[in-house]
Amino acid sequence: MNERVYFFDTTLRDGEQTPGVNLNQEEKVEIALRLEQLGIDVIEAGFAAASPGDAAAVRAVANAVTKPLVVSLARANKGDIDAVINAFTGIENVGIHIFIATSPIHREKKLFMSKEEVIKKAVECVSYAAQYFKHVEFSCEDATRTELDFLREVAEHVIEAGATVLNFPDTVGYTTPEEYAQLFQYILEHTKGVENVRLSCHCHDDLGLAASNSIAAIKAGALQVEGCVNGIGERAGNVALEEVAALLETRKDYYQKETGINLTEIAKTSKLISRLTGVSVPPNKAVIGNNAFAHSSGIHQDGVIKDKTTYEILKPESVGFVETKLVLGKLSGRNALKKRYEELGYSITQEQLKEVFTKFKELADRKKEIFDEDIIALLETKTSEQTSTYTFKDLSLQVLANKDYRAFVHILKEDGSVIEGIAEGNGPIDAIYKGIDQGLNIKAELIDYKIKSISRGKDSIGEVFVKIKHEEALYQGRAIHVDIIFASASAYIDAINRVVSLQSSYASAEIKN
Ligand SMILES: CC(=O)SCCNC(=O)CCNC(=O)[C@H](O)C(C)(C)COP(=O)(O)OP(=O)(O)OC[C@H]1O[C@@H](n2cnc3c(N)ncnc32)[C@H](O)[C@@H]1OP(=O)(O)O
Ligand SMILES: CC(C)C(=O)C(=O)O
Numbered sequence: 102m103n104e105r106v107y108f109f110d111t112t113l114r115d116g117e118q119t120p121g122v123n124l125n126q127e128e129k130v131e132i133a134l135r136l137e138q139l140g141i142d143v144i145e146a147g148f149a150a151a152s153p154g155d156a157a158a159v160r161a162v163a164n165a166v167t168k169p170l171v172v173s174l175a176r177a178n179k180g181d182i183d184a185v186i187n188a189f190t191g192i193e194n195v196g197i198h199i200f201i202a203t204s205p206i207h208r209e210k211k212l213f214m215s216k217e218e219v220i221k222k223a224v225e226c227v228s229y230a231a232q233y234f235k236h237v238e239f240s241c242e243d244a245t246r247t248e249l250d251f252l253r254e255v256a257e258h259v260i261e262a263g264a265t266v267l268n269f270p271d272t273v274g275y276t277t278p279e280e281y282a283q284l285f286q287y288i289l290e291h292t293k294g295v296e297n298v299r300l301s302c303h304c305h306d307d308l309g310l311a312a313s314n315s316i317a318a319i320k321a322g323a324l325q326v327e328g329c330v331n332g333i334g335e336r337a338g339n340v341a342l343e344e345v346a347a348l349l350e351t352r353k354d355y356y357q358k359e360t361g362i363n364l365t366e367i368a369k370t371s372k373l374i375s376r377l378t379g380v381s382v383p384p385n386k387a388v389i390g391n392n393a394f395a396h397s398s399g400i401h402q403d404g405v406i407k408d409k410t411t412y413e414i415l416k417p418e419s420v421g422f423v424e425t426k427l428v429l430g431k432l433s434g435r436n437a438l439k440k441r442y443e444e445l446g447y448s449i450t451q452e453q454l455k456e457v458f459t460k461f462k463e464l465a466d467r468k469k470e471i472f473d474e475d476i477i478a479l480l481e482t483k484t485s486e487q488t489s490t491y492t493f494k495d496l497s498l499q500v501l502a503n504k505d506y507r508a509f510v511h512i513l514k515e516d517g518s519v520i521e522g523i524a525e526g527n528g529p530i531d532a533i534y535k536g537i538d539q540g541l542n543i544k545a546e547l548i549d550y551k552i553k554s555i556s557r558g559k560d561s562i563g564e565v566f567v568k569i570k571h572e573e574a575l576y577q578g579r580a581i582h583v584d585i586i587f588a589s590a591s592a593y594i595d596a597i598n599r600v601v602s603l604q605s606s607y608a609s610a611e612i613k614n
C-alpha cells in the first residue's frame with residue numbers, strides 16, 4: 102500500500118506574503134472553499150496575530166470549510182498563540198502552526214537568542230498551545246541553514262512538549278535536493294519520538310529548486326508538503342503545489358505515494374487564485390501555464406495528432422484544462438493545418454491543402470500567431486480567386502508635394518501578363534483605385550469602403566469590403582490581408598472581376614441567342 106502524502110496549502114498565509122497581494126475575508130473564504138474541492142488536507146488561513154482582519158478571516162475560513170483542517174500561524178510567544186486560540190474559539194477541526202528560527206544567522210542576528218533560549222521558548226509555546234489544540238505544528242524557521250544536531254535537539258524537545266507535525270522549512274530557498282533529503286533522513290534516523298509525528302517540508306523557490314527539493318524531502322520520508330497554488334509567496338514564492346501533485350500522480354510508478362488531491366480541480370483553483378491575488382500565471386508555467394499543453398511546431402503537432410502521448414506526459418483534462426492546443430504558426434506543418442480545418446468543419450482535399458498551405462506559410466511569416474478566423478479567411482480567399490480575371494500583384498506609392506498621392510499599381514491578368522495603372526488621388530486608397538481604373542480602362546465609382554480586423558493582435562488580418570457602381574449596377578468586392586493597402590487594392594479588383602465576369606456571361610448569353 103502506497104504511503105499518503107498530506108497537502109498543506111499556505112496560499113492564504115505565505116501566499117499572501119507575495120508583494121502587493123492582500124486578500125480580504127470573503128476572498129480568503131472563496132479560495133478556501135476551492136482548496137477544499139481541490140482536496141487540500143490542511144489550509145493555513147492566515148496569521149491571526151497579524152491584524153484583527155486576518156484573525157476574523159482565519160475564523161471565517163475555519164467556519165466555511167468542512168473537510169480540511171484549518172490552522173493559523175503564530176510566532177513563539179503567548180500573545181500570538183492567544184490570538185489563534187481566540188480566533189478559533191468554539192470551532193472544531195482547527196490547529197496551530199508555531200514557528201521560531203533555529204539557524205545561527207537568525208538566532209544571532211535577528212532573535213538575539215542562544216540555542217538554549219530558542220529551545221526554552223519553543224517548548225514553552227508548544228506545551229501551552231497543546232492544551233488548546235490537538236494539532237500543533239512546529240516549524241524550525243531557516244531549518245536548512247541550521248546545525249543538524251541542533252535541529253534534532255529542538256525536534257526531540259517539541260515532540261515531547263506535544264507537537265504533532267514537525268516542519269523543516271527551506272525559508273530562503275537555499276538547500277539542494279540531496280542536502281534536503283539528508284536532513285530528513287538524519288531527523289528520521291536520530292530523533293527520539295519521531296515516529297509519533299508527521300514530518301513536513303516547506304520550500305521556497307529562490308534558486309528555482311522548490312519542486313525538486315520538496316520531492317526529495319518526500320522521497321526521504323516527509324509525509325506533508327507545504328506550498329501555494331500557482332507557486333506564489335514571499336520573494337520568489339513557495340513550491341507550486343500543483344506541480345508536486347501532478348508529479349506524484351504522473352510518476353506514481355517511481356514515488357509510489359497517494360494524495361487526496363483531485364487533479365481535475367487544479368485549473369479552476371489556479372484561475373481563481375490568479376484572479377483574486379492579481380498575480381498572473383506565466384504562460385510557460387508547468388501544469389497551469391497557457392502553453393503547458395500547447396504544441397506549436399510541426400513535428401510535435403504531427404506526433405500529437407497521431408498519438409498525444411508522443412509529446413504529452415499529462416493529459417490536459419486530467420488537471421482540468423479542456424484540451425490540447427495546437428497553436429498554428431510559422432513552424433506548423435500540413436497535418437496540423439488540415440486537422441484544424443477539419444475541427445472547424447471544413448473538409449479539404451490534399452490538393453486544396455497543398456495550395457492553402459503555401460498561403461498559410463506566407464501569412465505565418467508575417468503574423469506571430471494564426472487564429473481560426475485567419476485560416477478560414479485563407480480558404481475563402483482561395484475560392485474567390487479561382488474565378489478571378491485580374492489579381493492584384495503589387496504597387497508603389499509616392500507622396501506628392503501637395504500631399505496628394507501617386508499610385509503605380511500592377512495587376513496580373515489570367516494569361517500571365519502584367520498591366521500597370523498609374524494615377525493620382527487625394528489619399529493612398531483614392532490614388533490606388535484610380536490607378537486600377539486607369540490600368541484596366543474601366544470607369545467605376547466607389548460607393549462604400551469598409552475595413553475591419555478579422556483576428557486579434559497588432560498584426561491582425563485586415564478585411565476590406567468595397568461597393569462600386571459600374572454602368573448603374575452595384576458590385577461588391579472583398580479581400581483580406583495583413584497589409585491593409587494590399588487588402589484594399591485586392592477588394593477593389595475583386596469587385597471589378599465581378600463586373601467583368603457578369604459582362605462575359607452576358608456576352609456568352611448573347612452569342613448563344
Ligand atoms: C518565514 C516567514 O514567513 S515568517 C512569517 C512572516 N509573516 C509576517 O511577518 C506577516 C505578519 N506580520 C505582522 O503583521 C507583524 O510582523 C507582526 C504583527 C507579527 C509583528 O509586528 P511587530 O510587533 O511590529 O514586530 P516586527 O514585525 O517589527 O518584528 C518582529 C518581531 O518578532 C520577533 N520574532 C520573529 N519571529 C519570531 C518568532 N518565530 N517567535 C518569536 N518572536 C519572533 C522578531 O525578533 C521581532 O522582535 P523585536 O520586535 O523584539 O525585535
Ligand atoms: C513560517 C515558516 C513556516 C515559513 O513560512 C518559512 O520558514 O518559510
Ligand SMILES: [Mg+2]
Nearest residue numbers: 115270272303
Ligand atoms: Mg515560507
